[in-house]
Amino acid sequence: LMVWLRRTTHYLFIVVVAVNSTLLTINAGDYIFYTDWAWTSFVVFSISQSTMLVVGAIYYMLFTGVPGTATYYATIMTIYTWVAKGAWFALGYPYDFIAVPVWIPSAMLLDLTYWATRRNKHAAIIIGGTLVGLSLPLFNMINLLLVRDPLEMAFKYLRPTLPPYMTPIEPQVGKFYNSPVALGSGAGAVLSVPIAALGAKLNTWTYRWMAA
Numbered sequence: 001l002m003v004w005l006r007r008t009t010h011y012l013f014i015v016v017v018a019v020n021s022t023l024l025t026i027n028a029g030d031y032i033f034y035t036d037w038a039w040t041s042f043v044v045f046s047i048s049q050s051t052m053l054v055v056g057a058i059y060y061m062l063f064t065g066v067p068g069t070a071t072y073y074a075t076i077m078t079i080y081t082w083v084a085k086g087a088w089f090a091l092g093y094p095y096d097f098i099a100v101p102v103w104i105p106s107a108m109l110l111d112l113t114y115w116a117t118r119r120n121k122h123a124a125i126i127i128g129g130t131l132v133g134l135s136l137p138l139f140n141m142i143n144l145l146l147v148r149d150p151l152e153m154a155f156k157y158l159r160p161t162l163p164p165y166m167t168p169i170e171p172q173v174g175k176f177y178n179s180p181v182a183l184g185s186g187a188g189a190v191l192s193v194p195i196a197a198l199g200a201k202l203n204t205w206t207y208r209w210m211a212a
Helices: 002-029 042-064 069-090 104-116 121-145 150-156 180-210
Strands: none
Touching: 042 069, 042 104, 042 121, 042 180, 069 104, 104 121, 121 180
16 A cells, blocks of 8 residues: 555656646746846846746656656646636737747757757756756747837736736846846856756655655
8 A cells, every 4th residue: 555655646746746837937937027027137037937947847857767858848838828828818918918938949958968968867957957047048038029019018907916016117228237138048057057956856855755
């Protein structure tokens, strides 16, 4: 009974981690933060998204041992967010009310690293984590450039769930940083590596606790 229970709990834990990581990532980078604040706090957004993506994706990928799982993980998040976008659109908000973050290309780089290094965990952590941190700000800035006008959406259609302290403000370009993509990529590349290591370590801990 205990063997069955621990193994069942092991797989249940994977589901819980995957779902909660998805929800946390969406809440950190979807309509409450991303569209409103991306132009003013893009570096903060980049760091939060890089780290949240890499910790869940590498955990999930190392658990299965299959290159491609990280991309699958990012695809789940993307589909979930597009469902949210469709829900807001159905409520009468404009199509650009939610700008869906771009996770899939960065997750593909993580998968490619794992595959190219013949499933080397440490290479996935160091090289893959760096690539995720470097690439995600670039892909998401391109994504934002395709949005009609994020600031207009932010001021004209205020979020019903937006707390007062997160009211959008006009960006002060040049006063804090001149290149949000470069700064976001640099900070993300540095921070994504230890967070990827944490995701890998969480996987090890899970195996040890569930081993039966």
